[in-house]
Amino acid sequence: MEKFFSIVRGLGLKRGPQRWLGGVCGGIAAKLNVDVAYVRIAFLLFALLPGPAFVFYLAAWLLLPDQRTAIIAESLLARRAGRP
Known part of the structure; x- marks a missing residue:
């Protein structure tokens, strides 16, 4: 999963x-x-x-990194797995 989020971050x-x-x-x-x-x-x-617009926006919100390069979906998955 970390490779996927690295690819998303690499999109710029x-x-x-x-x-x-x-x-x-x-x-x-x-x-x-x-x-x-x-x-x-x-x-x-x-x-x-x-x-489709709502689904696209929701997916983009979950997958695009913010200004600190934090990805919401990655944080949610890490929290669910018990990692900080």
Whole structure:
């Protein structure tokens, strides 16, 4: 599992400091070097499709590292396994 999280970190995509919810749109905007408003509008348009937008956002929130390179899913799995 640690190799998977290393690969995710290696993508160079982090949840952004400009946060409304989880910072996913801000991180994508920073990686693409575009204004975060464009990414948020694109996500809202994508959200008009039933289901996939919510699942995508939730997965991105769980898997993308934050500014300190901490990944929520990795922390949850470590806590469940009894590691700090």
